[in-house]
Amino acid sequence: MEELKRILLVEDDEKDIELTLEALAEHKLANEVVVARDGAEALDYLRRRGIFTMRANGNPAVVLLDLKMPKVDGLQVLKEMRFDAQLKAIPVVILTSSRESGDLEECYQQGVNAYVVKPVKFQDFVSAIKEVGIFWAILNEPPPGSVRRSR
Amino acid sequence: MPSSSTTVRSDFLSDPLLVSRSAAFSKFASFVVAASGGVVLLGWAFDIEVLKSVLPMWVTMKANTAACFVLAGFSLWCKQQGQTYPKSYPFSQACAAMVVLVGSLTWMEYLFGWNLGIDQLLFREGGEAIGTSSPGRMAPNTALAFLTAGAALLMLDVETKRGTRPAQFLTLADGSIGWLALVGYAYGVRPLYGVASFTQMAFHTAIAFTLLSAGILASRPSHGLVAVFTSSGAGGVMARRMLPVGILVPAALGYLRLWGERMGFYGTELGVAFVAISSTIVFSAWMMATAQALNAVAEERQRVQEEKAQQARTLEAILSSIGEGVVVADTNGKFLVWNPAAEKIVGLGAKDVSPGEWSRAYGFFLPDQKTPYPSEDLPLARAIGGGSVDNDEQFLRHAGAPEGRYLNVTGRPLRDSSGILQGGVVVFRDVTQQKQAQKELEAFSYSVSHDLRSPLRHIDGFIELLQKRLAPNADSQVQRYLATISGSAKRMGDLIDELLAFSRMGRAEMRETRVDLISLLDQVRRELGPDEKGQKVEWKIGELPEVEGDPAMLCLVLSNLVRNALKFTRTRNPAVIEVGTRGGRPGRTVIFVRDNGVGFDMQYAGKLFGVFQRLHRQEEFEGTGIGLANVRRIVHRHGGETWAESSMGAGATFYFSLPTAKQGGA
Numbered sequence A: 001m002e003e004l005k006r007i008l009l010v011e012d013d014e015k016d017i018e019l020t021l022e023a024l025a026e027h028k029l030a031n032e033v034v035v036a037r038d039g040a041e042a043l044d045y046l047r048r049r050g051i052f053t054m055r056a057n058g059n060p061a062v063v064l065l066d067l068k069m070p071k072v073d074g075l076q077v078l079k080e081m082r083f084d085a086q087l088k089a090i091p092v093v094i095l096t097s098s099r100e101s102g103d104l105e106e107c108y109q110q111g112v113n114a115y116v117v118k119p120v121k122f123q124d125f126v127s128a129i130k131e132v133g134i135f136w137a138i139l140n141e142p143p144p145g146s147v148r149r150s151r
Numbered sequence B: 001m002p003s004s005s006t007t008v009r010s011d012f013l014s015d016p017l018l019v020s021r022s023a024a025f026s027k028f029a030s031f032v033v034a035a036s037g038g039v040v041l042l043g044w045a046f047d048i049e050v051l052k053s054v055l056p057m058w059v060t061m062k063a064n065t066a067a068c069f070v071l072a073g074f075s076l077w078c079k080q081q082g083q084t085y086p087k088s089y090p091f092s093q094a095c096a097a098m099v100v101l102v103g104s105l106t107w108m109e110y111l112f113g114w115n116l117g118i119d120q121l122l123f124r125e126g127g128e129a130i131g132t133s134s135p136g137r138m139a140p141n142t143a144l145a146f147l148t149a150g151a152a153l154l155m156l157d158v159e160t161k162r163g164t165r166p167a168q169f170l171t172l173a174d175g176s177i178g179w180l181a182l183v184g185y186a187y188g189v190r191p192l193y194g195v196a197s198f199t200q201m202a203f204h205t206a207i208a209f210t211l212l213s214a215g216i217l218a219s220r221p222s223h224g225l226v227a228v229f230t231s232s233g234a235g236g237v238m239a240r241r242m243l244p245v246g247i248l249v250p251a252a253l254g255y256l257r258l259w260g261e262r263m264g265f266y267g268t269e270l271g272v273a274f275v276a277i278s279s280t281i282v283f284s285a286w287m288m289a290t291a292q293a294l295n296a297v298a299e300e301r302q303r304v305q306e307e308k309a310q311q312a313r314t315l316e317a318i319l320s321s322i323g324e325g326v327v328v329a330d331t332n333g334k335f336l337v338w339n340p341a342a343e344k345i346v347g348l349g350a351k352d353v354s355p356g357e358w359s360r361a362y363g364f365f366l367p368d369q370k371t372p373y374p375s376e377d378l379p380l381a382r383a384i385g386g387g388s389v390d391n392d393e394q395f396l397r398h399a400g401a402p403e404g405r406y407l408n409v410t411g412r413p414l415r416d417s418s419g420i421l422q423g424g425v426v427v428f429r430d431v432t433q434q435k436q437a438q439k440e441l442e443a444f445s446y447s448v449s450h451d452l453r454s455p456l457r458h459i460d461g462f463i464e465l466l467q468k469r470l471a472p473n474a475d476s477q478v479q480r481y482l483a484t485i486s487g488s489a490k491r492m493g494d495l496i497d498e499l500l501a502f503s504r505m506g507r508a509e510m511r512e513t514r515v516d517l518i519s520l521l522d523q524v525r526r527e528l529g530p531d532e533k534g535q536k537v538e539w540k541i542g543e544l545p546e547v548e549g550d551p552a553m554l555c556l557v558l559s560n561l562v563r564n565a566l567k568f569t570r571t572r573n574p575a576v577i578e579v580g581t582r583g584g585r586p587g588r589t590v591i592f593v594r595d596n597g598v599g600f601d602m603q604y605a606g607k608l609f610g611v612f613q614r615l616h617r618q619e620e621f622e623g624t625g626i627g628l629a630n631v632r633r634i635v636h637r638h639g640g641e642t643w644a645e646s647s648m649g650a651g652a653t654f655y656f657s658l659p660t661a662k663q664g665g666a
Helices: A016-028 A039-047 A074-083 A102-109 A122-139 B014-048 B049-053 B063-078 B087-114 B140-154 B166-187 B203-219 B224-230 B234-262 B269-319 B342-348 B355-362 B379-383 B431-469 B476-507 B517-530 B551-568 B601-606 B627-637
Strands: A007-010 A033-036 A063-065 A092-096 A114-117 B325-330 B337-338 B389-398 B401-415 B419-430 B514-515 B539-542 B545-549 B577-584 B588-595 B642-646 B652-659
Touching: A007 A122, A007 B577, A016 A122, A016 B087, A016 B431, A016 B514, A033 A039, A039 A063, A063 A074, A063 A122, A063 B627, A074 A092, A074 B431, A092 A122, A092 B342, A102 A114, A114 A122, A114 B401, A122 B431, B014 B049, B014 B063, B014 B224, B049 B545, B063 B087, B063 B140, B063 B476, B087 B140, B140 B166, B140 B203, B140 B325, B166 B203, B166 B224, B166 B234, B224 B234, B234 B269, B325 B342, B325 B379, B342 B419, B355 B379, B379 B389, B379 B401, B401 B431, B419 B652, B431 B476, B476 B539, B514 B517, B517 B551, B539 B627, B545 B551, B545 B652, B551 B577, B551 B588, B551 B627, B551 B652, B627 B642, B627 B652
Parallel strands: A007 A033, A007 A063, A063 A092, A092 A114, B539 B577
Antiparallel strands: B325 B337, B325 B419, B389 B401, B401 B419, B514 B545, B577 B588, B588 B652, B642 B652
């Protein structure tokens, strides 16, 4: 049996959430997705604070992170994760609409694992999500402390 | 050591042409004096009478005299201005000292009746020599003249606090002795060249002294007495015109009088009257002519002054009205000009601070707004050091301008007509608003890139989901509508991307290097390989040169043109695409891409390179209409031009010109 690991999706736009979940579902990756609606919520989840105080132990196998979000933006989340000994090893994939090279550079400076510009064409988006999902959530061996589950 | 200072105490500067001429004369005189001494020495060595005494009944130039002329001439040769090498300086001083020594020893011989044995040291002279009291010993007036000439050479560059050069007065003495002797020879008056019964001065000795004295005076043309003579002022003109006349005319008139008297034309009284009247006539006429010349000089000077004043007023008007800040400083960093715009832009006036303090005094920072600008690297500091700076960007912040400003500064050194650094000038403007505008533009394109694309993704995404739901039972019309909506969303996305790329292209930094167009074209063809698909393409690639430019941008130019060629030859079998160069202006390369495709109507050629301009319908040939706009923008940024030729159905040729790569350099 393939092992499926938990994915944390950080995205403020509900349409994007729906489309991303839809794309993940096409590849049967949707079951273990946790959605955070902004950067603050994402950090709460990762640090088990606020509404996530009661959640089960363990870090997600991968964080899919949007850049432009209210309150705490994606770059800030990335920075805080990389400064946190508990979180710095978690793979982070940026999923964004921005093609500006400034963002790209800044994210790689902060040690992002991958940077994906969401294609306009839905089919292209689906295949991008598939690649990202399969690689980080199935093929990649996560750092110690991540949740493993059989399915 | 000789002073190398060029300070002039005369009211007017020396005329540069006169200065260079008198320097040349001095060099010539020193050579002739030394050479004539040498020739007379040869005469002594080989006993050639004509070299020793010119005419048989005249007295000989003594060997010591000849040797002293060689020394003095050589010393003066070494002391030519601009040629005072430290190495030859002690040597030339030693020569001058030798001359003084020989002169004074000979004098002592006369004074005390000694014989020091120096007279016959070089060559022996017979006891019966003409006009000679002691064989081989130079005349007392010759010895005195050597004393003053040698001393003049020794202290040639000594200057008193009031700018007087004692050497010039000293050498006037030997010049006068020589001139007196010359006149004596001309008039046949012995006492002028011989003192009492002592040895007389030889004829060529008299000439050599006159020449040596003139040479010594001419060697420092912009100092002391001589500066008056070479000055470009009215006094200079008068001295130059009157002095030669004052020296030569009385001598010549005296000669004429003597000659007439000796020939018995008139007696003493008439002779005196003749000299008096003729000098009155000559001097009055010459004085009038000189006065006229002086008036002309004065008028010219006034005109020049007027012109200068006008120029100064014009400059003042320009400086006070332009928007650019202008600051001028001398080489010590003292501010000479600080125009009103400079005061407004900097927010401060000229301060009396040394260049090393400029950065702190005015609050100059590097563009990062944090690092203080190193004072020695400031454009004005570099300009007064002889450097040039173009469009340097800096940040300025001080108590009077707490928010800070960005300045764009260009600096140049200032030199006088002889190329000597006098200071520097900077011209600058406030570019804060431009910077702000650029930042806003960047923010705008960021938000376009991010926010405008999201809704398009959503449209396409949900259409896709809708299609999936409807798939089994939707009729073909519904399917077509959905496909159209999705296609439009996709196209809008492409347009946004291309527009952003286009605006980026205008802002991106250019990296200029040598670019080999052949390898660039190979790369483009490899990338576009898939576009050829079923197409049968015949490529004709000509010679392509190396050019100066940004490789990534030029790649985009070729890629756009080749992609177009492939697109518009889709209906041709085979498609023929030709890439080559054509002669252009010197220093430019004209490159063309020619195809045998559908072409375009030349009537619309003007629209080709505009943004979003298309000459074909979307169904015929797809495209966003931004490719050629990008081509033009890139080529313009390289300083080149773009144009195209075609006729409907007969293919098209696109041209662009670029600067040719310089030979050798990268």
